[in-house]
Amino acid sequence: MKQRVSALLRDKFNCDIILEKPKDRSFGHFSTPIAFSLSKELRKSPMIIAEEIASSFGEHEMFGAVESVKGYINFRLSEAFLDEYASWALSNDKQFGSDDKKGTILLEFVSANPTGPLHIGHARGAVYGDTLLRLGRHLGYDMTAEYYVNDAGNQIDLLGTSLQLEGRSTLLGEEVQWPEKYYRGEYLSDLAKEVQSQFGDDALRDESRQKELALWAKDKILELIINDLKAINVHFDTFVGEASLYDEWDRVMAKMGDGVYVDEGKTLIRSSGLGDDHDRVVVRDDGRPTYLAGDIIYHNQKFERGFQNYINIWGADHHGYIARVKAAISFLGYDPEKLEVQLSQMVSLLKDGEPYKMSKRAGTVIQMSDVVEEIGADALRFMFASKKCDTALEFDIEELKRQDSSNPVYYVQYAHARIQTLIAKSEMSLDDIMKSSLIGLSADADGLLFEALLLPEIIEDAFESRQVQKLPDYLKALAAKLHKFYYDTRIIGNEDEGKLLKLLLVVALSIKTGLSLLGIEAKDRM
RNA sequence: GCGUCCUUAGCUCAGUCGGAUAGAGCAAUGCCCUUCUAAGGCAUCGGUCAGAGGUUCGAAUCCUCUAGGGCGUACCA
Helix, strand or coil, rough: CHHHHHHHHHHHCCCCCCCCCCCCHHHHEECCCCCHHHHHHHHCCCCHCCCCCCCCCCCCCCEEEEEEECCCCCCECCCCHHHHHHHHHHCCCCCCCCCCCCCCCEECCCCCCCCCCHHHHHHHEEEEEEEHHHHHHHCCCCCEEEEEEEEEEEEEEHHHHHHHHHHHHHHCCCCCCCCCCCCCCCCHHHHHHHHHHHCHHHHHCCCCHHHHHHHHHHHHHHHHHHHHHHHHCCCEEEEEECCCHHHHHHHHHHHHHHHHHEEECCCEEECCCHHHCCEEEEEEECCCECCHHHHHHHHHHHHHCCCCEEEEEEEHHHHHHHHHHHHHHHCCCCCCHHHHEEEEEEEEEEEEEECCCCCCCCCCCCCCHHHHHHHHHHHHHHHHHHHCCCCCCCEEEEHHHHHCCCCHHHHHHHHHHHHHHHHHHCCCCCCHHHHCCCCCHHHHHHHHHHHCHHHHHHHHEEEEECCCCCHHHHHHHHHHHHHHHHHHHCCCCCHHHHHHHHHHHHHHHHHHHHHHHHHCCCCCCC
16 A cells, blocks of 8 residues: 555655654554755745645545645545455455565575574574565565575584593493583483484494484474474575585685685685674684584685575674675675575573573573474464564563463464354355445554554565564554444444445455565464 | 674564654553444553664664674584
């Protein structure tokens, strides 16, 4: 709707006019403060300018009224326009809020190391990324969801060591020397048992088999992770393993040209001039590549696959990494601007008001799957999607578990269920309801209709600004309006029953579409 | 130290391409089910938008400084 009004104004005035939604609906559906900025230029008072502009519209089919109030120009959409738009949406529910944007986007997110199950911090990135994915696809972008698997390097060696020590200690009852860093947790005990039964005790003792066990375990763990993600409706199109990339190393190094150099037996990338503090080692003097090396080949591979844009969702602790990866991208001959990195800030947990420190290696992590079990995937998704991802988020784990009926996701779903109940209860057929006209609604009903029809611009805004919380915020507001309307207005048996039910169908459509973009299913009955 | 993200109600958070009276949820208090699902609605309480300057018709929003916090500042991932 906003686009339509905006386009109309652009044609009329030959420039973009800022449109806002007034908080007070008595000011109309849209308004613009344009007269204020014009007043200096035209040397006239904003009031007079607004009055002149408003009256220049005369009768227009899209607007029921265009008025000037205290320098603002307020637009009220015509009932015919709203009715026509709502009817179109109801009969084209799949297209409602969708668009035909063009462009291919590679979205990489989660990419948690395959050394343990996902914890609650990963969940935030997963929910944020998947919501972005659903929004982008709805808008027509051709998006690929990718998971980068760090299946090489120190953490894989450590996984093998940890696995053997765990087995020798708990299964074989040996006294073992624990290194400073190692992985632990229930999943590791389970894996050790599986090693014992599948490969025998020797496999737990023979240090030369660590690597083999580590690679075996990492596949098992990746399966765990994929299942965890599946439980919250997150699916990936592609998985790229770090280890598989190293065949390309020589070619990629040659491609970087002067971007890399050798010093004292180490290979470094010249990132210092490109926003980084200093140059970074990519290959150690013993020939082992660093983590950055893998990322360089990976990003080269990404760009060679030829997407138009790239979005990475990283944990905020990786933010210092952006400059060096972008430096590598420009040395590789690509435009670093095409890579957009969204940081998802830390999730810090409180337990009974006290900070709850998580440590993956000490096994004190709060696993995502445990939280999902407690509160359900819907609530988890709604909660994380509601928070701006660039703010550190803090919540009490006990409080989160307690959330049941007070959870906003139920509030929104309840609104949808109420509508479905009414539709089922009414003796009118869907056809009859659809034939009703939405002209002549009360002010409250008009407000509800307008709110419901805002969904498309919320979707667009949420995706383009990467601020996915705008969608859950909107759904909460829409549900609140619905609940109030439901309370105030008796629908069944109302003389305008058809009209009101049609209005509610539009609301239900927006809620259902909105929820599905959050990876949550709308309920018909609760 | 430097970089970076932040600081809004008792708590958790929205609101920032500068606009009309700063909003929700939770918590607290009180009302509303012989009425389509009370998983709901209504009302009350609660704010120096961290602080100080600046920009202008107008600032929670933009700029500068100060204070406080998170994260980073590895040849770890």
